[in-house]
Amino acid sequence: MKTAAAKCRLLSLAVCSLLLAGWSGTWETLQRESAQLTSVKARFKQSKNMRILSKPLVSTGSFYFKAPDAVRWAYDAPVKSILLMHAGTVKRYTQGADGLSEDSSAALQSMNVMLEEIALWSKGRFRESRSFSAELKAGDGPTILLTPRDAGLAKIITGIEIALAPDRPGVISDITIREGEGGTTVFHFSDVVLNQALDDNLFRRP
Amino acid sequence: MKKNNSAGRWCALAAAVAFMLACAGPRHIRSEPVNPALCRLPFTSTSCRYIHSLDAELPGGRMTVMGVSVIDPAADTVQAALMTLESLTLFDATAAGDRVEVHRSVPPFDGPEFAEALMRDVRFIFMFPSGPLTASGTLDDGSSVCRYRESEGKTVDVIVHPGQGWEVEEFSVLRKKLRSLKISALKNGYPGELDFEALSPKPYALHMKLISAETVAPGDKK
Numbered sequence: 001m002k003t004a005a006a007k008c009r010l011l012s013l014a015v016c017s018l019l020l021a022g023w024s025g026t027w028e029t030l031q032r033e034s035a036q037l038t039s040v041k042a043r044f045k046q047s048k049n050m051r052i053l054s055k056p057l058v059s060t061g062s063f064y065f066k067a068p069d070a071v072r073w074a075y076d077a078p079v080k081s082i083l084l085m086h087a088g089t090v091k092r093y094t095q096g097a098d099g100l101s102e103d104s105s106a107a108l109q110s111m112n113v114m115l116e117e118i119a120l121w122s123k124g125r126f127r128e129s130r131s132f133s134a135e136l137k138a139g140d141g142p143t144i145l146l147t148p149r150d151a152g153l154a155k156i157i158t159g160i161e162i163a164l165a166p167d168r169p170g171v172i173s174d175i176t177i178r179e180g181e182g183g184t185t186v187f188h189f190s191d192v193v194l195n196q197a198l199d200d201n202l203f204r205r206p
Numbered sequence: 207m208k209k210n211n212s213a214g215r216w217c218a219l220a221a222a223v224a225f226m227l228a229c230a231g232p233r234h235i236r237s238e239p240v241n242p243a244l245c246r247l248p249f250t251s252t253s254c255r256y257i258h259s260l261d262a263e264l265p266g267g268r269m270t271v272m273g274v275s276v277i278d279p280a281a282d283t284v285q286a287a288l289m290t291l292e293s294l295t296l297f298d299a300t301a302a303g304d305r306v307e308v309h310r311s312v313p314p315f316d317g318p319e320f321a322e323a324l325m326r327d328v329r330f331i332f333m334f335p336s337g338p339l340t341a342s343g344t345l346d347d348g349s350s351v352c353r354y355r356e357s358e359g360k361t362v363d364v365i366v367h368p369g370q371g372w373e374v375e376e377f378s379v380l381r382k383k384l385r386s387l388k389i390s391a392l393k394n395g396y397p398g399e400l401d402f403e404a405l406s407p408k409p410y411a412l413h414m415k416l417i418s419a420e421t422v423a424p425g426d427k428k
């Protein structure tokens with residue numbers, strides 16, 4: 001359970017952190033622009049495709065980031081769930097029969113280890129990631145391709161593609177995560193607001 | 207020290223009561239005419255795809271995932287997938303009869319016995335007992351019950367609580383309760399909530415809340 005949860009969280013953090021990346025023509029400018037980012041607020045639509053489904057399984061929610069490392073990743077539907085990261089602690093709350101309750105899984109502790117990864121990615125320093133190698137493909141719709149460095153991780157995630165909005169520097173439009181066996185998850189971000197003042201309590205309380 | 211001894215005795219007593227309850231065996235049935243269709247009602251007779259949120263109580267803690275199940279009673283096949291809320295697939299397998307084919311499994315869902323045990327549980331949750339009806343009647347509380355004889359000498363009771371759902375209980379040949387399921391009243395033809403508990407060999411519990419259900423047309427089974 002711990003390993004799966006850790007890898008799940010790696011995926012979660014990858015998605016969270018990738019949203020922080022800004023558009024640039026080169027790694028250097030991307031890093032420079034990302035360093036100026038103080039906060040992100042966005043809506044997301046998550047579409048899961050896999051063999052057993054006849055149509056995509058859609059989840060929706062909101063995403064908040066505040067530099068240097070505070071994250072609130074909240075699902076509204078179909079399952080209400082809130083993941084909070086603040087000051088090195090990680091908590092997840094899920095809607096149950098008795099309201100929101102905290103995930104007691106000890107594996108959540110492994111989130112702390114991943115904060116190091118987030119710190120790198122949030123600064124646009126993808127090439128320094130110990131989990132993924134990064135390739136930047138320029139064009140009208142520039143794309144960052146991430147490939148797992150570790151064979152174990154590659155069995156779970158075969159690759160990640162991040163599409164940057166061509167008409168709005170600093171905004172990610174879509175992230176596609178490939179799992180192999182035809183399974184993919186696409187995150188589409190909308191209503192993105194950058195560098196707005198966000199209350200710390202947003203990252204402390206569900 | 208005295209407090210510890212007292213606490214220890216209470217724990218031992220509680221464990222003994224739990225053990226006795228687990229070994230209490232199938233309930234006493236008062237033989238009366240029961241419409242077997244009532245027992246069959248919450249189980250699908252046609253091929254269906256269900257998506258549930260699964261709140262799992264495991265020895266290592268609590269976690270919530272999403273589950274997709276495709277049940278085809280006519281073909282005797284079950285497909286099941288588990289994924290995190292972030293959509294990472296943890297497990298994906300198909301069971302046809304006794305044969306289980308695992309398409310994907312992520313540690314710790316990749317153990318040699320996990321797939322077979324999970325698919326057995328999925329079959330128990332969604333499929334109507336395949337064995338013959340051996341008894342039917344009412345329980346002491348007035349509920350109706352249908353009793354089926356399954357393979358390996360197991361007994362499965364389907365208990366009808368009119369207007370309040372169903373209960374399914376499975377017992378070993380030694381009368382030990384193995385698994386139980388509470389099925390809520392139907393909403394639009396499907397149970398909105400299911401509470402599953404495995405008691406042996408590895409205890410765990412699942413609270414399942416229906417997200418969507420649909421019939422699967424022939425040829426749509428992927």
